[in-house]
Amino acid sequence: MAELPVLISRPGERAGPLAAAIEARGLPVKRLDVMHLEPLPETPATRTAWLDIDHFHKVVVVSPFAAECLLEALDRYWPQLPMGIDFYAVGASTAALLHRGLGVRVHVPSPSAGEDTSEALLRLASLHALDGQRVLLVAGEGGRPLIAETLASRGARVTRLAVYRRCLLDPDPAMQMWLANGDYRALVVSSGEILEHLARWCTDAALNQPLIVSSSRLATLAGRLGFNFPVVASGATPAALAVAVARSSAPEEADVDHDDLEKG
Incomplete structure (x- = not known):
């Protein structure tokens, strides 16, 4: 499973710090690029x-x-x-x-x-x-x-x-294939609009993969959309989301210095 990427949906330049926080935990990242601001x-x-x-x-x-x-x-x-x-x-x-x-x-x-x-x-x-x-x-x-x-x-x-x-964008063909097959470690979403958009391409395989969300409100929405394994991060900062990604697949990796969560 180590080679499977974490898919992130955060738009624009904000995707960079999130990708870096997850990659710092030794996990590969792929950006979905489904929203343009x-x-x-x-x-x-x-x-x-x-x-x-x-x-x-x-x-x-x-x-x-x-x-x-x-x-x-x-x-x-x-x-x-x-x-x-x-x-x-x-x-x-x-x-x-x-x-x-x-x-x-x-x-x-x-x-x-x-x-x-x-x-x-x-x-x-x-x-x-x-x-x-x-x-x-x-x-x-x-x-x-x-x-x-x-x-x-x-x-x-x-x-x-x-x-x-x-502006919502369709995932490119490779991303659509990953969503269809569930070929990823986790999907990270911190926007309800993006979550509803991505659900259109998610088959049962994707719905049974870990979904990392930034609030209980998004977890509730995820449940309504059919996602079976939402993991609620402690916030929307890159550090908080990266901790939740690690926790979703290997709880022992999720130890964190709480001071890091203040930085985001």
Whole structure:
């Protein structure tokens, strides 16, 4: 089984750190490349939001690619970042990008929180009492409305800004064959949209292989789609997912320094 690859579905540049984390455990990796992220053209509403960013009390960023789009816009419109804005990120990778790009403290759920990262973010105490506060939510096109709806229910005036779109791609013929035959050690998925997309090519052989997911919400979805062996990682960071990959096939390989899980 050692020669079988781990299939990863994380799109774009974010696939690199995940592949490296898994390969560091001596496991070969193949990338599925089934989703392409592309920035949306700037609209008058988008431009107004960037120009008025100093009017917002909080900025919530839901993904690394959303963070990249935000950083590019702020570089164009704000040579000096306005003071007094609290930044929030759904995950550690997004928070790291914002910290490097802006030099700001970023509120982020603890990696030990596990579960769904959006729900973990919403449990932060500073997002509970929001009467009259203006919140900018920087996200992709579509997606779940959980964050926007919850913040609005807590009194926030939420502006949701879609800055990129997700484009699903069919797996190439070789990848389709691997999914059809279950010729892989494990499949790693941290997006419900990608999981539903890939299920179209998964036969019984694939449905009986380990599926590594980043939250219990995804595990529930996997069960509905017919996957029989979902393994829930402690989070969506490369380190957490790599630990779960090792645990899925050889529990003795899954020992980990918990400090590594903070890095992601």
